[in-house]
Amino acid sequence: MGLFRPARTVTSPTGDYWELYASKTAVPRWRERDYDDPLLFPQAAFVALPLMLLAFLWWSVVVPVARMAVLLPIAVARGRRSRAVRIEAVTNYPEREVLLWTTTDDQLDGVLDSIVAGLAEGKIVQPLGAVYSGLER
Amino acid sequence: MRLVPWLGALARFDVPIADVERLRFLADGAYDLVDELPRGPARAAAWNAYVLQTYADKLLVANRATHRVRSETAAVTETLYRLAAAWVARARLLAAGAADDAAPAPPGPLPHWHTPYRCQEDLAGMRETLEALRIYLAYDLQRFPLDEEELPRLRAALDAVDAKLETAHGLWVPRAPAELRGGIGAALAAGLDGAYELGRELARLT
Numbered sequence: 001m002g003l004f005r006p007a008r009t010v011t012s013p014t015g016d017y018w019e020l021y022a023s024k025t026a027v028p029r030w031r032e033r034d035y036d037d038p039l040l041f042p043q044a045a046f047v048a049l050p051l052m053l054l055a056f057l058w059w060s061v062v063v064p065v066a067r068m069a070v071l072l073p074i075a076v077a078r079g080r081r082s083r084a085v086r087i088e089a090v091t092n093y094p095e096r097e098v099l100l101w102t103t104t105d106d107q108l109d110g111v112l113d114s115i116v117a118g119l120a121e122g123k124i125v126q127p128l129g130a131v132y133s134g135l136e137r
Numbered sequence: 138m139r140l141v142p143w144l145g146a147l148a149r150f151d152v153p154i155a156d157v158e159r160l161r162f163l164a165d166g167a168y169d170l171v172d173e174l175p176r177g178p179a180r181a182a183a184w185n186a187y188v189l190q191t192y193a194d195k196l197l198v199a200n201r202a203t204h205r206v207r208s209e210t211a212a213v214t215e216t217l218y219r220l221a222a223a224w225v226a227r228a229r230l231l232a233a234g235a236a237d238d239a240a241p242a243p244p245g246p247l248p249h250w251h252t253p254y255r256c257q258e259d260l261a262g263m264r265e266t267l268e269a270l271r272i273y274l275a276y277d278l279q280r281f282p283l284d285e286e287e288l289p290r291l292r293a294a295l296d297a298v299d300a301k302l303e304t305a306h307g308l309w310v311p312r313a314p315a316e317l318r319g320g321i322g323a324a325l326a327a328g329l330d331g332a333y334e335l336g337r338e339l340a341r342l343t
């Protein structure tokens with residue numbers, strides 16, 4: 001069980017290659033501001049551009065890193081205390097898709113087997129002993 | 138009383154249990170009436186009252202540690218108590234012959250939650266309720282002489298309730314994350330609906 005090494009891998013009948021990761025830690029999402037500041041005064045671009053660069057660094061690097069630095073230890077501590085396990089099935093081609101299930105540590109192997117068997121047949125299963133939360137792109 | 142959950146309850150502006158608990162006496166006799174009445178519409182109404190009262194009581198007991206309940210739990214519990222009282226009144230009218238089965242009745246289905254994730258305490262209350270109903274139904278099914286056509290169907294309905302309870306037990310862990318609580322809550326809600334329906338059917342059989 002770990003965040004960096006897949007617990008299982010499987011290829012579906014359509015050739016999609018899935019890696020299944022099982023982890024007790026729900027890694028917080030990397031969030032940055034997803035809109036650009038409008039250039040309000042184009043005639044003052046020589047002042048605005050450095051400010052926009054600073055704003056970009058602040059909102060897209062500093063704030064997300066600080067957020068991650070706070071939330072990640074909390075997520076790890078929470079995961080260590082919990083008996084719940086997240087299973088993520090990840091495929092990166094033709095586009096990245098992540099399927100998420102949550103189960104308990106004592107049912108992990110059986111649930112992984114069911115998911116692998118389902119994906120090998122091209123199905124997304126909802127095994128007993130796990131909750132399927134859906135697809136993320 | 139544990140300090141951290143109690144502070145959490147205060148921060149959420151949870152409702153004091155006493156405010157809801159005073160309603161539990163509205164449905165006086167809800168626990169006994171179902172066993173006192175012969176099978177038929179009156180007993181079915183009494184069964185409804187029994188389920189609703191049991192559900193509300195178990196929810197409050199499960200939340201007793203903080204002496205407070207979340208506002209949605211309070212709203213559902215209040216509805217359960219008021220419906221239980223309405224069904225007790227209807228059962229008594231039907232038993233006395235003062236009303237017939239076709240007369241307007243209180244709403245039939247169990248009140249449902251309006252949010253997908255229940256807290257651990259609410260889930261404990263739902264599970265306790267389902268376990269109590271399951272025991273009642275298994276005993277009722279065993280003691281009532283059923284013809285061979287009815288019995289397999291009713292047993293299958295009880296098996297479906299068991300399966301939902303089993304699903305909830307399988308997912309039950311301390312400090313469950315929201316995803317698991319959602320799955321447990323859905324399984325328990327489906328099990329409660331099934332048990333409620335099966336009990337009503339058994340109560341009507343003659």
